[in-house]
Each structure stands twice: as C-alpha cells, then as structure tokens.
Amino acid sequence: MNFLLGQSSQGFLYQKLTMRVGVIESYTGLRALRYYKNWVKPNSENMFLVVSLFILILGLLIFLDTKKPKNYPPGPKWLPLFGSALKVLKERKRTGYLYEATAQMAKQYGPVVGLKVGKDLLVIVYGAQAMKEFLTSEDLAGRPTGPFFEMRTWGKRLGIMLTDSDFWQEQRRFILRQLREFGFGRKNMSNMIEEESNHMIHDIRDMMNNNESVTVDMESLFNIHILNTLWTMLAGIRYSSQDKDLKELQGILGELFCIIDMVGAPFSHFPVLRFIAPELSGYKMYVKTHNLVWDFIHRELKRHKETHNPNEPRDFMDVYINILNSPDKKPSFTEDQLLAICMDMFMAGSETTSKSMSFMFLFLILNPDVQKKAQEEIDRVIGRNRLPSLNDRPNMPYMECCVLEALRMFAGRAFSVPHRAMRDTYLLGNFIPKDSIVIANLHGVHMGPDCGFEDRKLSDQKGS
Numbered sequence: 001m002n003f004l005l006g007q008s009s010q011g012f013l014y015q016k017l018t019m020r021v022g023v024i025e026s027y028t029g030l031r032a033l034r035y036y037k038n039w040v041k042p043n044s045e046n047m048f049l050v051v052s053l054f055i056l057i058l059g060l061l062i063f064l065d066t067k068k069p070k071n072y073p074p075g076p077k078w079l080p081l082f083g084s085a086l087k088v089l090k091e092r093k094r095t096g097y098l099y100e101a102t103a104q105m106a107k108q109y110g111p112v113v114g115l116k117v118g119k120d121l122l123v124i125v126y127g128a129q130a131m132k133e134f135l136t137s138e139d140l141a142g143r144p145t146g147p148f149f150e151m152r153t154w155g156k157r158l159g160i161m162l163t164d165s166d167f168w169q170e171q172r173r174f175i176l177r178q179l180r181e182f183g184f185g186r187k188n189m190s191n192m193i194e195e196e197s198n199h200m201i202h203d204i205r206d207m208m209n210n211n212e213s214v215t216v217d218m219e220s221l222f223n224i225h226i227l228n229t230l231w232t233m234l235a236g237i238r239y240s241s242q243d244k245d246l247k248e249l250q251g252i253l254g255e256l257f258c259i260i261d262m263v264g265a266p267f268s269h270f271p272v273l274r275f276i277a278p279e280l281s282g283y284k285m286y287v288k289t290h291n292l293v294w295d296f297i298h299r300e301l302k303r304h305k306e307t308h309n310p311n312e313p314r315d316f317m318d319v320y321i322n323i324l325n326s327p328d329k330k331p332s333f334t335e336d337q338l339l340a341i342c343m344d345m346f347m348a349g350s351e352t353t354s355k356s357m358s359f360m361f362l363f364l365i366l367n368p369d370v371q372k373k374a375q376e377e378i379d380r381v382i383g384r385n386r387l388p389s390l391n392d393r394p395n396m397p398y399m400e401c402c403v404l405e406a407l408r409m410f411a412g413r414a415f416s417v418p419h420r421a422m423r424d425t426y427l428l429g430n431f432i433p434k435d436s437i438v439i440a441n442l443h444g445v446h447m448g449p450d451c452g453f454e455d456r457k458l459s460d461q462k463g464s
C-alpha cells in the first residue's frame, strides 16, 4: 500500500490513493463505484464471475436462513425470508384465530413450538408444565426490543409493560406500591371502581328511558367506564360517558387494538415493510394512533403541572410529579416515563377488562340457569337497595366462580405479553437462543386438554 512508501507530498499521495484505493480513502459510494469500474473491466468473463458469485452468496444466505439452531424447539419448516410466517398465516386462516392456530401447532409439535417469523425467532409456550418453567425462568424474563416495541415510546425503552431488568424493577415496585397500598387522596381503587359502576348503572337506566328493554353494545359500554376508572386512577379525571375527549380516547385505542396485538404486526417481523408498504403493513396507522394517545396524555400532564400541589396528590400523576421534583430522584424517573406508564395502563387495562366482562355477559346469556343462580345469590347477600362492595366477596362464592370463569373464557383466548430470552437458555430441554421472543398461549392452561376444566363449566357451577 502507498501508505507504507513514505511519500511526503500530500497531493501525490491523494492522487495515488484515489486512483488505486479510492474506496479506502473516501468511503463514498461514488468513489467505490469508480474503484470498482477501474478494477473490474466489464467484459463477459468478469460479468459471469460476478453473477456467479452473487448467486452463490444469495444461495448461501437463503440456505442459512432456513437452518434452525441446534436443539431449537420443533416446529414447521422455515422458508427463506418468511420463516414459518406463511404456515402460521395459513393455520390462522383455517382456524380463525391465532391462539387456535398455535394451539394446533402445539398439538402437533409439543408444548414448546419453535417458529421464525420474518427476522424474529418466536417461541410459543403451551400447557401447564411449559408455562410454569417459562414464568419462573429468570433467563426468559426480558421484554423484546426493536422498533415495533420502542417506537411507541420515541425509540426509547420506557413504560412498564415492555421494559425489563433494573429499570423495570424500580418502576414496577413504585407503581405497585402506589396502586396497592396508598390509593390516591381519600379514595382507594375499590372506591373508584364502585363509584364508576354506579355511573354505569345510571347510564343503562338512562338508555332504557322507562322502556322494558333496550339493546346495548356491552363491550363499548364497559370500555367507556373502564377507561374512566383507569383515567380517574391515573389523572383524577372522570368524564361523562358521552364526553367528546373520552370517546376520542376510546376510538384511538380501538383502532390501535385492531392493527396490533402483542405478538407484533407485519412490519415488526418484516421491518422493510415500513418503507415499501407503510399503509398495508399497519405502520402508518401504528405511528398515527400512538401520536394521538401521546397527545391525549400529554395534554393532561400539562394541566396537572399547572395545578399541581405537592402536599395534596390527587392521583398517580401527582404522586409521580412529586418524585420528579424531588432532588434525590432516581434516573429512571422521567416525564417521558410517566407518559409511558399511563399509556401502558390504558393498553394493558382496558381491552383485557372489557373483554372479560363481555365474556361474562355472553356466557350468562347463553346459560340462563347460571344467570338465575347468580341473581339469587346477589338478591340474598346484597338485596336490591345498594351496590356490592369488596366486603361482600367472601359471602358470594357463586359469583366468585362466575367471575373466575369469565376471566378463564377471556384469558383462554389470549397470549401473554411477549418475553425475551436475555441469554442463551433452555425450556423443557429445548434450546432458546438469546433474544428469541417467547410468548405463552394462555389457551393451554385455561382450556387445553389437560387444564382440568370442561368447556361449559359456567353452566354447572355448584358455587363451592
């Protein structure tokens, strides 16, 4: 190399370098092209060599892309680029649901199913034994990283649902203490829920408007009141159920839940889709709806800061603002993190609760005998002149069974929040490479063949 010849003239050196090793000197694509043109004269022999080399490398990459790591959990074959995505898609189409598709795969391949969807290694956990080992494994306690999971929080890892390690522990401990021990101001969580239930009953009465009956979209009704409960807890605000802002939030979250689930979206497994098909892959909508949620929460944070009194925290935002203003706050406490926690609470708390309640009503309608027994217990323990409270719980075993059954009906059709292997590890003897995404299909423990329940359990509860 000319560097080693000790040329003193910089001009001469520059000329030599651009002529012979321009690519090293400049690193620009243009220079690289010039260098390539000088080096490889375009004749048919060279062209043949280049094309052959290209095909060889491509073939090798394709071959490697279909090769599974040794001892990786059993699962469908991998195709280049797609992995097992097409097989999952086909099963999903056939069965109607992703939980059903992956349950079928577990039947075929065993309780730990190894998939690859686009760029992601994805492991599905199914059934009690695998679930127990999964949930108690520290190696599998991480949360996924990458644009899909981080873009929602400005490219940073924030919030509670999709963070891990010390950051997550510190924030989670704080949030749980606030929610569990202290409540906010004079109200605790149970009071907030009771108060909101009261409003819901009034809303239904208003809808009935002295008629014998009325048709109600239960999920939408629950959703509004659940959002209100969460928002009261986080920001001390209760909207009327007809309120424009609340309806707006409900609409935004509804849109968001339509395009994503925790397993990901097409553009998370195939990131290139963000650029070539932003609309079709759900990316554009994902960004738009997240921005709307942020704006919504941010507007409230601004109002809170303007009216904040450190001695009288009204809600979670106030408690958190107090921490932000304290001189010895830990670095994980930031304003962005507060916004991310609020968003996570909406995400994790709204759809789960409203779907569970909807299942409850659906199955009560389908099982009038159960409905009758539940009503008898309510009349006997509470009567018709007051609302139930948590204190009634020990005296209402039949209702307790119904609630648990409704939770089973919902959770049995859902997945856990995705986990990440924080290091190379094993699950039931299967090798799980570092950074694999691991998700439990909750169907296995709630409704699978060895779960110990029958599907129509709700109809034959004895209340004991």
Ligand code: HEM
Binding pocket: 160, 161, 162, 172, 230, 344, 345, 348, 349, 350, 352, 353, 356, 407, 410, 411, 415, 416, 417, 418
């Ligand atoms: C019927 C209602 C609900 C069900 C079935 C449910 C279910 C779940 C499940 C399965 C997980 C994942 C655990 C894991 O894989 O590690 C989870 C996490 C979580 N849920 Fe719920 N949830 C419900 C209601 C709520 C509510 C009302 C809130 C908020 C007030 C909430 C907040 C969260 C949060 C913040 C996480 C993440 C926890 C963490 O990573 O530490 N959930 N939930």
